[in-house]
Amino acid sequence: MMLLTLAALAAAGASTARAGGWAAGKDLDAIIEKAIEDGEIPGAVLLIGQPGRVLHRKAYGNRALVPRREPMTVDTIFDAASLTKVVATAPSIMKLFEQGRLRLNDRVTDYLPEFQGGESDITIRHLLTHYSGLRPDLDLEPKWKGYETGVKLALVDEPVAEPGERFIYSDINYILLGEIVRRVSGEPLPEFARKHFFDPLGMRDTMFRPPKKLRRRIAPTEKVPEFRLPLRGIVHDPTTRYMGGVAGHAGLFTTADDLGRFAEMLLGLGSRDGVRVLQPLTVRKMISPQSPADKAILRGAGWDIDSPFSTSRGELFPLGSFGHTGFTGTSLWIDPVTRTYVILMTNRVHPNGQGKVVSLRTRVATLTAAALGVDLPGVTLTSYNETLARAKRRMVRNGRTLTGLDVLAEEGFARLKGKRVGLITNHTGLSRDGRRNIDLMVEAGVDLRAIFAPEHGIRGELDTTEIGHTKDRATGIRVWSLYSGKRRRPTEEMLRGLDVLVFDIQDAGAR
Known part of the structure; x- marks a missing residue:
């Protein structure tokens, strides 16, 4: 690729x-x-x-x-x-890179020595690419205030994965990069x-x-x-x-x-x-x-x-x-x-x-x-992530098997039109050709108001009993965690303003 x-x-x-x-x-x-x-x-x-x-x-x-x-x-x-991130922060880091003032494989602690107590192997490259293992965002409760406070919180935030292990889109990465620009250049970002x-x-x-x-x-x-x-x-x-x-x-x-x-x-x-x-x-x-x-x-x-x-x-x-x-x-x-x-x-x-x-x-x-047209030989138009599940798709010789999601999609999600929808799902919520239920609903105009994620989180990657609320980065829709502390079901607040809940989680034996 x-x-x-x-x-x-x-x-x-x-x-x-x-x-x-x-x-x-x-x-x-x-x-x-x-x-x-x-x-x-x-x-x-x-x-x-x-x-x-x-x-x-x-x-x-x-x-x-x-x-x-x-x-x-x-x-x-x-x-x-x-x-x-890409118009101000990343270009500024690359400017310092070409000036010889930092290297992409340098540890963050080389420039922010108090980061993770000075013991982290996270590099600048990890921050730039969102492979640092840091969480998506800082906690906003209890309330806090000030640039310095935000940086201090980012410096001590605990990773949820090892550096380079998996992609986690994280604002904390770029809070740290902005601070690196300030410290290395001597100028605010x-x-x-x-x-x-x-x-x-x-x-x-x-x-x-x-x-x-x-x-x-x-x-x-x-x-x-x-x-x-x-x-x-x-x-x-x-x-x-x-x-x-x-x-x-x-x-x-x-x-x-x-x-x-x-x-x-x-x-x-x-x-x-x-x-x-x-x-x-x-x-x-x-x-x-x-x-x-x-x-x-x-x-x-x-x-x-x-x-x-x-x-x-x-x-x-x-x-x-x-x-x-x-x-x-x-x-x-x-x-x-x-x-x-x-x-x-x-x-x-x-x-x-x-x-x-x-x-x-x-x-x-x-x-x-x-x-515009793309007429060059050898140019690839279809990316891996666009067809991620095609590699997983079973070849069916006789007949055509549809999941419940496929049926709704073929109907244009008509049963959900005019309703405010909540979706209980995780990474297994895919159509037969591997497209996410979230994306199919949004593209069809479904009024998808909230997503509810069960054990292991929306991507099925977390192994903890304290999974926080987040947002689906592709659509911006709120993702409520149903696996935090003793909570295992939606609260009244989570359900407020919804007309219908759609449940789309495959059982372990059907993945």
Whole structure:
């Protein structure tokens, strides 16, 4: 798989767009407008381009719905959420890397000596690729406050797996990386990223903690209990909010146009309009697999290459393309083969946190790739994680066996339409062709409000009686743990607002 990925990266100089102009505009308009009509997002900005060429740049719907409607504009500033990881933090680490001030295989304790009491084997590479074994996020209860407090909590957080053992998407990794940038460079992450990337690339609307004068252009996010109105110019991520608005995993605000400049820099191997911010070899390193060679989930230095979260790749962009998403509804995908970037910016969490964008990202990317065409021999279009269960699928000679999930899917989940759904499931909840029940429901428009995970957690990987609540990283849906302490069933609070529970867990003998 790695050879295929690197082969696609090696083809980065090829141009494969079909002659005759851009043909996907009307279809893209239709699917985005349908998502707005269905209440999945309030609005969006879509920017598709290649170095020196804009293929599609358009605003849709509304920037705000409450307290009053405001139309979306192409210069809207969005809370980038986890795009912070790949636009600010990972590039800053790679800048220090090419300056010789750190190495990817250096232990974290070389730069943060108090980390894990100075005894940890976790490396910078482990943090960048989410193979550190650290938990997904810091605990928010009891409440705490301040950047220094957040860093101290990250420094003492206990891993739940050995370094390199398995992929666990973790905000704690990037809190630590942001602090490494500060300690090695002597500058806070926002200042370092501004000086080395944002200012040289002309990304004038990209920043942490935007000033009040920009509020009218900022897309509001969710209404949370601490504030009277939806958050606007205040970071949505609660951990970053506790840390004062600056962290390595979230907190950045930006526009589609600024991300376009950043994407063109990466396609230019570190240079845009004659301004170089990274060396070509550094960029090649950053966007090629840096995760353990024996693992199926491929991550670059921050970038998602092939994982269950690669929904923004669609189904036609080749393996070797890369990108990232943000919980608030932002996404960026870059394809070196067609030299194309796809930036879809939404504030899907506005106003009540219930929006959906996963399916839309996939359809936008697939439409774009289809319009461009990928005509190079040997380029792989289907990734391992896209077809993970095809290798497990049984060949049935006579007849066609359907699981309950398959039946619901074939019916378009009609039995669940109009209902607020809770799903009790884990990693065994797959269709006959290996697709997750969660993804199938979301793509079909099911109003999936909550997921409930039993013993061993949502991925079946945890061996403890204290499994905490989390979120499904692909969809952002809350995952309630049913295996914590003495709790073995949903509480009244967990069930509040649900109309129906769907149970989809295969018995041990049927896996």
